[in-house]
Amino acid sequence: MPEDGSRDELEVVESTIGALDEELLGGPRTLTARDLAQRAGIDLEMVRVFWRTMGLPHADADDAVYTERDAEAVDRAAALIRDHGLDLATVVTVTRALGHTSDRLALWQVEALVEDMGNRYELDDATARLLVLDRLEGLAPLLEAQLVHSYRRQLSAIAGRYAAEFGELRDPGPDRMALPLARAVGFADMVSFTRRTAGLGSTDLSQFVQRFETAARDVVTAAGGRVVKTIGDAVLFVADDAATGALVALGLADALGHELDVDSARRAGGIAEGARGVTPVRVGFVWGRVLSRFGDVFGPHVNLAARLTDIAEPSTVLTDPATADVLASDTRFVLERRSPRRLQGIGAIEPVLLRAAEGAVE
Structure with a gap:
């Protein structure tokens, strides 16, 4: 059995993670995979495919582990097929790119924050991680805004390169x-x-x-x-x-x-x-x-x-x-x-x- 102090610390950590989870995900986890499929007008397997290609764990179909924002994300993925005519393979590729990149980005940034907290306050690694958890709610909106700005700038740069290469792309040569x-x-x-x-x-x-x-x-x-x-x-x-x-x-x-x-x-x-x-x-x-x-x-x-x-x-x-x-x-x-x-x-x-x-x- 843990000592009372350890138990109290664990309860504080769990409470912090619970509040952070709800803040980051835009609300409580009240929806199932079946709910997400019904909302988007797609079959359950497509929801599983979406979650799998995002690189995230997918629960049983009737487990309430998803939020309203999760439902919106699945619906946006379905809209790429429904409204924009993309085929499923393309949507899977786009989603996998997003999952792979955001996973690495989130880990990279959080580890940088841990290192900063550890160095700045002379903390051991575990304590620095707890401090990051405590401050992540305030930092997340700033990091998110910078991500969107960077992504749009990168898309603009790619569009510019495509425009410059238009003649070459039309005529690849013999x-x-x-x-x-x-x-x-x-x-x-x-x-x-x-x-x-x-x-x-x-x-x-x-x-x-x-x-x-x-x-x-x-x-x-x-x-x-x-x-x-x-x-x-x-x-x-x-x-x-x-x-x-x-x-x-x-x-x-x-x-x-x-x-x-x-x-x-x-x-x-x-x-x-x-x-x-x-x-x-x-x-x-x-x-x-x-x-x-x-x-x-x-x-x-x-x-x-x-x-x-x-x-x-x-x-x-x-x-x-x-x-x-x-x-x-x-x-x-x-x-x-x-x-x-x-x-x-x-x-x-x-x-x-x-x-x-x-x-x-x-």
Whole structure:
């Protein structure tokens, strides 16, 4: 049996979670899955599909675990089919994207809040989490408003890119089987990530990875590219033309080692003794056609960029002969062909070292 103090604390936590749950979900959980299906005029299986693709647990059909806002969300999903003519597979894809992204976003933001509370008030992890729970009701509307604003800005940016590419999309050229989008695509991979982070505690490791992601995103966007995703010790980026891709690649190779100078980070209140030193990256990038789906990019050129990254030296950029030909007339770049190498899953290729011309690229 828990002591009275522990029992009282548990009751307070449960009460806080109950109130927070009702606030976040817009009301009490009074509806069943059958109610949601009836409200939206769909069958019960579609409700199950919606909840499953959102990545959320789905209860028995007669358990009252849903709210009025849940009913509205299911009805909106049904309206995509009913009113806008989308097929079920498309609605499932759109819903899965939302569930996957919002799950990661919510966890990312809440963990950042926990870290902030812990550092600011010198709390242990459990106490910091309780404090976040206590303050989440006030923070949630601000986070939600920023999410909607960011989402609309991203949609606007995509619409702008589509408009700029309209002519190309209408005329893909003689090869009608080619992948649809011409893009510069590249990877930057942190050198010796495992060794450099061995022995770091959770706070130091979090700061180390966060500094890498932040620095990488800043470099990519400043040069005119876009981050597709980060994978712990690597970043995948794209750009709309080969020259911009080259600027992004060179920027990453030049800047990230300095950005992640851990001695400087420690002086600024960051990373601990065990991560001391400069952490450069290897970069591989190519120009080619890709498929964009599920918030990611796919195709042979993505694989080629990844394999070139594997063989690049620290703080250098490698590309392929075809991309080098595209960049050959651009005086901002110096291209040096290297000895042929065999790349896993691709075969023999003559890699090309990309450098900035003296004084041409800042």
